[in-house]
Amino acid sequence: DGGITQSPKYLFRKEGQNVTLSCEQNLNHDAMYWYRQDPGQGLRLIYYSQIVNDFQKGDIAEGYSVSREKKESFPLTVTSAQKNPTAFYLCASSIQVSGELFFGEGSRLTVL
Amino acid sequence: GENVEQHPSTLSVQEGDSAVIKCTYSDSASNYFPWYKQELGKRPQLIIDIRSNVGEKKDQRIAVTLNKTAKHFSLHITETQPEDSAVYFCAASIRTGGGADGLTFGKGTHLIIQP
Numbered sequence: 001d002g003g004i005t006q007s008p009k010y011l012f013r014k015e016g017q018n019v020t021l022s023c024e025q026n027l028n029h030d031a032m033y034w035y036r037q038d039p040g041q042g043l044r045l046i047y048y049s050q051i052v053n054d055f056q057k058g059d060i061a062e063g064y065s066v067s068r069e070k071k072e073s074f075p076l077t078v079t080s081a082q083k084n085p086t087a088f089y090l091c092a093s094s095i096q097v098s099g100e101l102f103f104g105e106g107s108r109l110t111v112l
Numbered sequence: 113g114e115n116v117e118q119h120p121s122t123l124s125v126q127e128g129d130s131a132v133i134k135c136t137y138s139d140s141a142s143n144y145f146p147w148y149k150q151e152l153g154k155r156p157q158l159i160i161d162i163r164s165n166v167g168e169k170k171d172q173r174i175a176v177t178l179n180k181t182a183k184h185f186s187l188h189i190t191e192t193q194p195e196d197s198a199v200y201f202c203a204a205s206i207r208t209g210g211g212a213d214g215l216t217f218g219k220g221t222h223l224i225i226q227p
Contacts, residue, residue, distance in 0.1 A: 031212065031213075033212060033213075040121065040219055040220070041219055042116075042118075042201060042217040042218055042219040042220055043156070043201065043203075043217040044217070045213070045215070048212070048213050050213075056213065058213070059113075090155070090156070092212075094212055099212070100146070100158045100161075101146075101148075101156075101158065101212050101215075103155040103156050103157070104155060105154070105155050106155065
């Protein structure tokens with residue numbers, strides 16, 4: 001069953017801790033993305049990657065880091081430098097950068 | 113950078129009636145305009161898109177219109193059904209070919225279909 005898998009679905013962490021959200025796709029897509037979704041704020045791009053071992057900052061990259069060591073995987077680390085990390089995080093992929101976005105089911109991070 | 117405004121934030125219509133959601137964009141270089149639907153607790157999914165070389169596109173009960181001069185585009189849903197209830201996001205891309213790295217999303221419209 002092809003698609004994008006995000007884990008965990010829900011995550012609770014204490015302030016000051018780094019957390020890593022997993023995103024795996026078996027669609028053989030080249031491009032992958034991380035978005036943040038806040039109530040009433042739409043989707044804001046954090047990072048994207050067009051190819052393995054390369055990634056670019058999006059509009060709100062501060063306090064986040066990513067890696068792209070494999071085509072299938074694009075994990076996002078929310079660092080302690082992110083001032084307001086509580087949010088819903090969506091991973092997406094596309095065949096090319098210009099293609100339709102296919103989203104995962106999201107990860108909801110709550111920082112206590 | 114690009115700025116996309118979406119209205120209304122909430123829209124309630126009677127089942128069977130039409131619904132219209134409007135978006136405006138600021139960058140005249142934008143050339144790709146997708147619409148995504150997100151049902152409650154589910155992932156966003158592309159429902160229709162339009163490129164700047166056409167003025168209208170239809171797919172069954174949904175249509176999108178684009179006015180490049182006025183820099184606005186709209187989603188039209190006819191004969192609304194309960195399964196149309198969702199949050200709808202418009203977006204605009206300034207990248208050549210409509211690159212997702214250049215996508216700016218609107219803040220979303222919560223469409224409620226009243227039985």
